[in-house]
Amino acid sequence: MTAINNKNLKLAMQKEGRLTEETLEFLRKSGLEFESYNQRLFSTCRNFPLEILYVRDDDIPDYVASGTVDLGILGQNILSEERPKVKKLLNLRFGFCTLFIAVPKESQINNLSDLNGKTIATTYPNSTQNFLLKNKVEAKIVTISGSVEITPALGVADAISDLLSTGSTLALNDLRPLTKVYDSEAILIANEESVASKNKMMLLNNLLTRFKGVLSAKNYKYILMSAPEEKLTKIKKMLPSLIFPTLATISKNGFTTLQTVIKEDVLWDITGKLKAAGISQIFVLPIEKIIS
Numbered sequence: 001m002t003a004i005n006n007k008n009l010k011l012a013m014q015k016e017g018r019l020t021e022e023t024l025e026f027l028r029k030s031g032l033e034f035e036s037y038n039q040r041l042f043s044t045c046r047n048f049p050l051e052i053l054y055v056r057d058d059d060i061p062d063y064v065a066s067g068t069v070d071l072g073i074l075g076q077n078i079l080s081e082e083r084p085k086v087k088k089l090l091n092l093r094f095g096f097c098t099l100f101i102a103v104p105k106e107s108q109i110n111n112l113s114d115l116n117g118k119t120i121a122t123t124y125p126n127s128t129q130n131f132l133l134k135n136k137v138e139a140k141i142v143t144i145s146g147s148v149e150i151t152p153a154l155g156v157a158d159a160i161s162d163l164l165s166t167g168s169t170l171a172l173n174d175l176r177p178l179t180k181v182y183d184s185e186a187i188l189i190a191n192e193e194s195v196a197s198k199n200k201m202m203l204l205n206n207l208l209t210r211f212k213g214v215l216s217a218k219n220y221k222y223i224l225m226s227a228p229e230e231k232l233t234k235i236k237k238m239l240p241s242l243i244f245p246t247l248a249t250i251s252k253n254g255f256t257t258l259q260t261v262i263k264e265d266v267l268w269d270i271t272g273k274l275k276a277a278g279i280s281q282i283f284v285l286p287i288e289k290i291i292s
């Protein structure tokens with residue numbers, strides 16, 4: 001295995017877990033080429049001076065804060081819990097989950113103040129304690145390293161505070177949500193000296209431009225359609241070309257080709273109206289990057 005090149009930027013990501021697949025996909029979409037088969041400790045990018053280190057997600061804040069690596073991708077939840085001295089650079093729009101306080105379905109606890117004097121089991125003691133303090137609730141927090149959801153059934157806790165991406169884990173364990181603590185998603189963090197370093201600035205900016213390009217393209221679609229000429233003005237008005245003008249080109253047999261870039265959720269809102277205005281087919285194309 002080749003050794004780590006110290007002149008390269010270094011990025012730490014989760015080795016094996018919920019964020020791994022989407023992080024790799026995100027890095028590849030950013031145009032980075034690298035091997036990433038299992039059991040690797042790190043990869044060197046073929047086309048960019050970047051080393052990717054595969055580690056446990058809990059170790060990423062320390063690696064970034066200490067400068068072992070320049071960058072890290074991890075859940076916002078870990079940052080909120082550990083509050084390391086690092087700089088948050090970007091929300092990455094994947095790895096969505098929510099820290100919830102939940103109670104057994106049959107529990108008498110129905111609102112926040114009912115938690116006073118009760119025991120809450122969690123892997124996120126600081127996040128949970130801060131939330132309770134803000135809401136003037138005094139409860140006992142028991143820190144557990146895994147399988148928090150079974151603690152009420154074991155009689156260890158009256159409530160839990162745990163990360164969830166869907167409600168199914170709660171239902172499986174006969175729990176119901178009481179309140180949300182916070183929402184989380186994957187984020188990019190950086191070492192504070194790395195972002196201030198002149199030597200690293202050019203590479204970091206290049207990488208950030210790539211990342212932002214992927215992020216801004218994610219919500220947009222390129223659409224193409226053939227519109228009856230007599231309805232052209234009306235149809236153009238329906239297309240909320242937020243950042244891009246609508247191009248009208250190639251007229252044939254009373255139809256004109258329209259092309260524009262719109263937000264995907266807007267597309268679903270206006271499809272019905274476009275059809276009613278005489279558009280029979282809408283071609284929707286993915287956009288790889290929007291570089292600005």
Ligand code: ATP
Binds near residue numbers: 014015018057166
């Ligand atoms: P590691 O072995 O790296 O320590 P882990 O078991 O602590 O892994 P995972 O369960 O793989 O961590 O979760 C990694 C991250 O995925 C979480 O910190 C969180 O940001 C995110 N995540 C998304 N959905 C969920 C979910 N339903 N439960 C827990 N975490 C989730």
Ligand code: ZN
Binds near residue numbers: 056057058
């Ligand atoms: Zn972990």
